[in-house]
Amino acid sequence: MNDLDPLSPNSPDSQRRLLVALALAMALTFAYTFFFAPKGAPVEAGATDGGQQVAAVTDAGTPTLAPGMETAGTPPPAGTGSEGAVANAEAPPPPVRTLEFERTSAHYTFTSQGAGLTSAVLQGEKMREQQHLSIAEGYKLLFGGQVPPPPQMNLAQPVAGQPVPLSVTIAGPQPLPAGTHYAVAETGAEGGVTFTARQGPWEVTKSLQWPKEGFELVYTLQVKNTSAQPATGELQVHYNRAIDPQNEHAPSFFGGVGNLSYASCHVGEEKHKLAADQKQPDPEKMRGTVQYFGIDQQYFLSALYPLDGPMQGRCELTATPEARSVAAIFPLTVAPGQTVTYRFGGYFGPKEPDLLAAVPGQAVREAAGLTATSVNPQLGETVDFGLWAVIAKLLVTVMKFFHGLVGNWGVAIILLTVLVKLLLLPLTHRSMVSMEAMKKLQPRIEEVRKKYADDRERQNLEMMKVYQENKVSPFGGCLPMIIQMPVWIALFTALRNSYDIYQEPFFGPVWRDLTYKDPTYLLPLALGVSMIITQKLQPQMGDPAQAKMMTWVVPVIFTLTLFNYPAGLALYIFTNNLLSIAQQYGLRKWLEKRGGGGGGVPAGTATATAGGKRK
Incomplete structure (x- = not known):
């Protein structure tokens, strides 16, 4: 038979047909295996797999522990060891519950x-x-x-x-x-x-x-x-x-x-x-x-x-x-x-x-x-509470006491403000008396400013000389705020950490959480107005530009800063400002009455009071 005979098993056509037949057989085997072959029977409840019992599943899909798995201390079944470990790994996991x-x-x-x-x-x-x-x-x-x-x-x-x-x-x-x-x-x-x-x-x-x-x-x-x-x-x-x-x-x-x-x-x-x-x-x-x-x-x-x-x-x-x-x-x-x-x-x-x-x-x-x-x-x-732990814990303790009396954390903060104001009254009273005395000195201060308008260094020296002679401090108006600053910071820290006040309301549906900012911004705005009034009650220090900044710019900046602060802190500062306004007004009326009314404090009375003793 010729080697080129197409019927010869060594011919190219015969080899090609053989390769096609083998490819078809492999494709059919692959399809049967993955699409038509019967699946393995499921493991029955209580059956074993390689000597290891597996979890049974109830009709509702709830796994129950098979015998030998009820407690942690139950000995492993026979065959446990390296062979049992392999069996464990091969056991189907319980369904997720x-x-x-x-x-x-x-x-x-x-x-x-x-x-x-x-x-x-x-x-x-x-x-x-x-x-x-x-x-x-x-x-x-x-x-x-x-x-x-x-x-x-x-x-x-x-x-x-x-x-x-x-x-x-x-x-x-x-x-x-x-x-x-x-x-x-x-x-x-x-x-x-x-x-x-x-x-x-x-x-x-x-x-x-x-x-x-x-x-x-x-x-x-x-x-x-x-x-x-x-x-x-x-x-x-x-x-x-x-x-x-x-x-x-x-x-x-x-x-x-x-x-x-x-x-x-x-x-x-x-x-x-x-x-x-x-x-x-x-x-x-x-x-x-x-x-x-x-x-x-x-x-x-x-x-x-x-x-x-x-x-x-x-x-x-x-x-x-x-x-x-x-x-x-x-x-x-x-x-x-x-x-x-x-x-x-x-x-x-x-x-x-x-x-x-x-x-x-x-x-x-x-x-x-x-x-x-x-x-x-x-x-x-x-x-x-960090660095302010001592003061913050004391404030929380006092507020909890007041809350036990009135049942409202907002009112408790107001009562705390009144208490702190009373405790600091001697210092704030001295400061306010000093400020009232300074108002009487304003004409002399203006004369010094005009006389030494071109020499700021000499102007400041002469002004300080006037203050010293009358025993008043030009920084007395800042004293109440400086004294209150540690209390403000400690209260902020307390509101930031105290679960007692978290989610606690003041009144109405708006101020429902004193540890969160006032969403209407009404409290910070009211605080800003009260701060402007407080500044206007104080004597105007320095040149007009500085006085304007203290009266208007500082309160506005302070108010904008407090927009994101807890409502409880804004409530405290606002209440403190109202008390300061009332205290300043009452003190002024009392000093005017002692001085015979009219335009202010007599010079002798102001000087003696500011110095801390009477002539």
Whole structure:
């Protein structure tokens, strides 16, 4: 047969037909495998896979623990070890479940993927986000309109791509990821849930219990080594929270109270906090005994702390404009068949000093078997008044006393203003008497100005000589403001940190939160008018340009600055200005009466009074 015979198996046509046939056969096999082949039968409840029992699923889709998984301390089935670990890895994970628990103080939502919180919504009128009202909304409220209230405070908002709050990770040669699927077992009507997962050599059981009331919980974490070899790694406990940058701003002495959230950890002897755009703390300072960790916001706190006292470990803080994250990391070494237990207390609620000082509360102590003095996580230090702590705490204490009498925090601030005014009365009285005396000296001062108009240095010397001869101070008018400045700063600090006053109204629907700015700007404007009147009652110092600046420019700048300050601070300064106007007016009438009426204070009387004794 000729080699070119088309029927020859060695001919090009025969080889081409063979290749086409093989390609068609492979394509048909591929299609059958992926589109027509029957699927594997599902694993039945209670069946085994390689010697490892898996979780069963009820008709409602609710996973129940299969035999051998009810408790963390149950021995692993036969074959556990390296072979059992492989079986564990191959076992299908339990389906994801969402669990909701409603309590008096909060509504909790858990997910079985990561066994953590997806929301912790606080309940109650004060447990809300700080409302940001526009000018239009403020005047709408003023004239009887309605504005939707701000949302309830949610202290557990998962961050996309990051572990959910309360989830754990085991880092090391045999890792356990944060997103591991857990089987679920609820623990009854008293409140609690237990999550269990197995992967590699690890069997992790997480139990959470909380009282019916309050903001605390007990978080017990058991890690068991089910293999025949020692297992080591690092246990990482996560707490992350998503942030809306549009609703967050940093506190500033010139920009308002703020509602910034920080990733926070108290490790060793120091408390560390981190917000977006802030410098990372020194990693070496983040190692030591961990006392607590969590997310610290302006008036609310989400924190975990070791229930058996501070534990050796370290913290990692992360802050971006969209998220705050903290991980507490502890060394983990577990012998074959042994279980290591970690116990944490949790507080998810307002930064109310009395509540923080009582953590852990009585219900948590009883559940965890703690003595009265066994642990103190020092959560009260998260209410940070800074350099003004002494004065700020004193002001809060006084306001709480007045609030107990009148039941209104705005009225309590007014009564505080009256009290401070009375305490400073001797100093302000001397200052006002000095200012009244200076008015009598104005003709002589004008003569000095005209006489030495071309020599400013000599003019100032001669003016000071006149003041000294009559024993008056040209700076006496500034004394009341200088004295009040520490009180103003301390009150601002108190409003910025005190949950007692947060979301507390003055009166009417407009001033519904004394820690937030006045959305109508009526209080700052009234304050500015009262400040102008106060300046006009004082003697005009310096040249006309300086006098005009003190009378008009300074009050306008001060008013514009206070537009973003808390309404409670504007209320205090406005009330103080009204009291100062009344005091100045009454003093003037009294001095005129003593001087025989007419145009002012007799020279002898003014000089003697300003000098502090009578001739």
